[in-house]
Amino acid sequence: MRTAPRLPLATPAAVEVLTRILTQGPIARVEIARKTGLSQAAVTKAVAPLVEAGYVVDAPSARDDTVIGRPVSPLSVVESSVAAIGIKVTPGELFGVVTDLRANIRIARSKTLPDTSPETALDLLAILVGELLAAVETGDSPLSTGTTALAGVGVSVSGDVDATAGVVRHSAFMGWRDLPLGALLHERINLPVVVTNDVRALTVAEHWFGIGVNANSFAIVTIGSGIGCGLYLNGDVVEGAHGVAGEIGHLPLAPENLVCTCGRHGCVETVASSDAILARVREDTGRAELDLAGAIDLAHAGDEQARAAFDRAGQVIGSALAAMVNLAGPELVVIAGEGVADYDLYDHRIRAAFAQHAFGAAADCELTIRSHTFDDWARGAAATVIRSYIRTEPPF
């Protein structure tokens, strides 16, 4: 698949116009003008080279009899014109997808990671990219090597990631510190590489292609082996001036004597991560052989000690949600992630603690649950590539 050329976007206004078509299309020129404050002439001027180059299609719709006047002619992106690869890195496995321009997953593959050393991860990332590209070649998807161009490869990792430099500053799960993952992977695959925090990537996907299209603000809170949060406020994802934001798992809301995987004391994750819950259940029941599924079964069966561990986690998560909502005030909170499977065990406790500590009208914030698969996480990395490609951010 050829590498996608630079998009014909001469001005910031043109970027804005393409973003509207991408995220809200089919959309009429007049509607884009209304939403962006640009003149219709400016919209038309921005759209022309995109249509010319085959990224946008101008599809006159059937005349709507209820409306007087000219038929509306809405604009859409050509989904198969551009593809993006997204890969979510976890300690045991790499999850990869190829998406089209609207971040629809067209191909998905995964790869076992025998260890978490940077060398192993880089080797297998390169192999996975190769397999994903080969899958496009075989033609089993709507993507075609003839007409689809590849924007680049996005890799998402949990922890403190400097997305601008492509450096994983610290990932406790992977045991990585100051790893220039972007540059090292680029050396191996010779494609544009974007490295990003995994929750941030999920938030970008929701912002452009999910709940964010209709919400003025939202937060995604992921519960699992880590607890993370992506924030969308004032029209964009909160990136953090120093690259850190949404670290809800590291709010100091747990007892100060508990030490976190990050080395700090009293982080939410010391009580509420799935590892912390499992450790607690093992300790309190004396059953060192339990795995997480076993601990969940035990709690479901009514074991008091197991239930208490989930309750304690729910209490801290609910307090953390209240802290986040009191500070950021999002319209809604989506709870997502690996841990959603056992969410019923602490749902009640989370909501009770949230209600206890949410300040005033912040308590009106809606909490919803949505299950996310690892492919959804990988899609987030692909969505980040698409966003950077359209905004002409490095490395594009």
Add this chain to the structure above:
Amino acid sequence: MRTAPRLPLATPAAVEVLTRILTQGPIARVEIARKTGLSQAAVTKAVAPLVEAGYVVDAPSARDDTVIGRPVSPLSVVESSVAAIGIKVTPGELFGVVTDLRANIRIARSKTLPDTSPETALDLLAILVGELLAAVETGDSPLSTGTTALAGVGVSVSGDVDATAGVVRHSAFMGWRDLPLGALLHERINLPVVVTNDVRALTVAEHWFGIGVNANSFAIVTIGSGIGCGLYLNGDVVEGAHGVAGEIGHLPLAPENLVCTCGRHGCVETVASSDAILARVREDTGRAELDLAGAIDLAHAGDEQARAAFDRAGQVIGSALAAMVNLAGPELVVIAGEGVADYDLYDHRIRAAFAQHAFGAAADCELTIRSHTFDDWARGAAATVIRSYIRTEPPF
């Protein structure tokens, strides 16, 4: 002083252009075009009616010999064209200012509030507005009743405020619940009234006329009888979908057994507000007659129990700052407010607790101290009026 008419702003682009001139002027048309992504023709078209109506002045500068070509002709607002009144409400006193269009304080007056009943507050608010308007009449300021028009009156109150409806939903300090302050004050003074949370107002002033002009993101944390936080992220002040945001004083970081003025348990303010510190010093030293100044003196003199109370406050404030920075990731944090006078007592402890709990690169966030007077708070309310006036938000 006459009430300001609606500004000649036909499109969102025109609002954006005026905002640039107001906050970044003197600024050349070409520079506005570059920063907004608008064409120079669009900028010129937006500016013309503003110059015509006397809000903006087109002042050709002396030719800069280092630049080849036409002399730059930068645009500025006419500061004295519009005035705004801002009033900060505190339990004992009302602080009022009249500012010009760039939120420069031109007149300041205050008024003792004998009690916190809504009737007393409304009566004295109306009297204070009358006195501020009379001060413009006497001509002791650059404002003139002949050429300056009044945009409106801003009132800032601590607590949960529904700015859109002009309702104080709950202010613990004032003892107000669901008070339609905006409508009631409007009945008395027949001028446009904007009601806002006080810390939010301070943030608006810093955003448009202070540190926000040069920062991509910032937080203002106010320490005193309450502890609040204003956030500026992704190009705007964080307002909260439900009107609540930045409630750092109500993060559940203090012991759960302590009850806050807001009725919740374990809020930061239960340990770190000036009232909480004073109560603790009184209790631990057995000196019930102490006032806050006395407690500060005692701590400065080295009294261990007094110092311990400030240390404890510093620890919780530092943890709260880390929580906020871990979530929102601002470029810098400005610590401001009444409590800054005794800040040296817990500065070290705040920074130590912040460093303990700041996650990864979030620790690079700069913490600076700035003293704010009550007039600065009142100026915030005036800046909010100016912003609403320019954005044509209700009641404008």
